[in-house]
Amino acid sequence: MAGHAARAVGRTAAFAVLGITALLLAGCTTDGPPRPTETPEPTEPTRAVPAAVAAPAPIAFAPIRGTLVEPGAAAHPSLGVKIDNHVDARPQVALNRADVVFEELVEGGITRYLSIWQSDVPDEIGPVRSIRPMDPDIITPFGGLIAYSGGQEQFVDMMMSTPLPNLVFDYDDTGLFYRADERPGPHDVILKAAEAVARYPELPPPPVLGAYGAADPLAAPRFAAQPTSRIDAVFSDARFPSWEWDGANGVWLRSQEGDPDFEASGDRVRATNVVTIRLSIDWSYGEVPRTVLDGGGEAWVSVGGRTAHGAWSKAGRESMLALTADDGSPLPLAPGTTWFELVPLEDGSVAFAP
Template identity: 50%
Template sequence: MNHRRRRLLAVTALTAAALLLAACAPTSTASPSATPRVTRSAEPTPSPTPTPTPTRVVQTAPLRGTVVQDAAALGPALSAKIDNHPDARPQWGLERTDIVFEELVEGGITRYVAVWHSDVPAQIGPIRSIRPMDPDIIAPFGGIVAYSGGQGRFVRMMKATDVHNAIHGGADDRFMYRTTKRTAPHNVIVEARKLRARYATLAPPAVQFLFAPRGHAPIFGEDAAGMDVRFARDSARSWRWDAGSAAYLRSQNGRADVDASGKRLRATNVVVLRVAIDWSYGIVPRTVMVGGSDAWISTGGRVIHGRWSKQSQTSPITLTNSASGEIRLAPGNTWVELVPTSGSISVVG
């Protein structure tokens, strides 16, 4: 009896000790509502999408055949009647033209129809009055024509085309002024860039001449040093090939022809057209531009004898060889000499 009692007391004592130890154990300080930490692998940071490089559209200047910046292939052509009287020389802007036409006017002297598109200077001039052949020359280019006026019948002929007429003394007079560096009437200057910007939404010109591919001059024709032409007794012009600059250098009446900056006038292509003259306007000669005749095309130090033709007022001039294939020019600027049948044309060299 005493033995069983001692075992019971021992068990009771051990149980009490276990409870006392449990009560004295330290408790956790974590809040029962704390969210357990979850370990996650790092998510990759997405790489930014690269901005695509704009693709430059290769543009070709329609009047030069050269590769140009996009803006230079847009916008309208600006044509102008440029004075070539000795008192008007040297002129402003001729060295930056795309195409120049030289035509016979009264008294055996010449004037220019100059066309700018891919490289328009700030000022051009001096400008003079319109003539009866000018609508046929300018209409294919569209855009704008600047001139100082003219006989009413000639002005009406020019206004009958789709070309915007900017006439000195008219609505666009704010783009023109008289320079003190020349005497009247050889002193009307056009602020070309401002005038063209005013009508920037007009369509660019159509291609006028075909150009050789890959920027090379055609390989056909005969080697020649250049061309000599004469419009009248006192209107002699010459062009000489300069291989160093790959251009033809211009002279008038035996003297180097320069612009207002002193630079020699030059052309990549010189196109000489034999033309008839209509005298139905009295003393004012009208170069007949719709039709065709002989042509001499100088480019790359060679001369090709062919034919020119123009089907209507708005159509461009077509140049063909003896096999009726169209002649291509070298990419660059072009001067077109409209030599009357009474004048002379000579291939040099």
């Protein structure tokens, strides 16, 4: 009996060991609870990497037109040219490509232009005529070059006394000028404009013409701008230009003595901004009038089919003409071409039609 009991206890113990072993082996299977693992080292949280940001495109603007241009495209001097406005000189060459045009009274009651090209210099410009006593005061602050056909010795000396290189048809032996066979003399002198500018790469661009705004810069109530469909200026009985607002194209269209004014391309002469100023005339040079651009006076800026009243001022020959609104702030221009009508106080007039 004792032997049977001992064997039974042995078998029970063996079964117990086998059961424990089975339980331990079962704990090693994937169906059981996971085994403890070592705690991983902490890591930095994953951060989103932004996509590469493109560098902003470089921009530049034309200093006396205010329009955007490719960088470096306006890194050259301006070219001022004395342009004929006799009836036999019309239509003028490349007048619409000028950045700025000044219309001024000359002898006989007619007018001439001092036109300035910088952002868009054409191959040829003309007809080129002689200099007048107010031209040094107009062109000096722009710097660059001045081209003309000649003039009275005293007026040529005035222009020669400025820092600007003078390109003069009467003295030129380099081929910058020529006479156009299809035009009557003396209204036939043409300047090779692009070649002229290319000869002076060391000269800097002109300073900024004025304060530029948006396409409709006079919309703010503080300018008290009035709707304008037409501008009528009178220089004399012989010259009375006008401008009509073309809202569809956003430009002023020019007429002279009641007839539409065209340039040689066949396009109507046009401007984005028309600046009309009243000033005195100095008659100390006999029959040749000198427009007095010292001091200041009344001014109007017409742009976007509106006209705002203000004042003009010019501190001296080297100073750019400044425009101020009636509230004392700068009178802004829209980017584009600008015509200055220098209307005499005596015997001249200006009117703005709504």
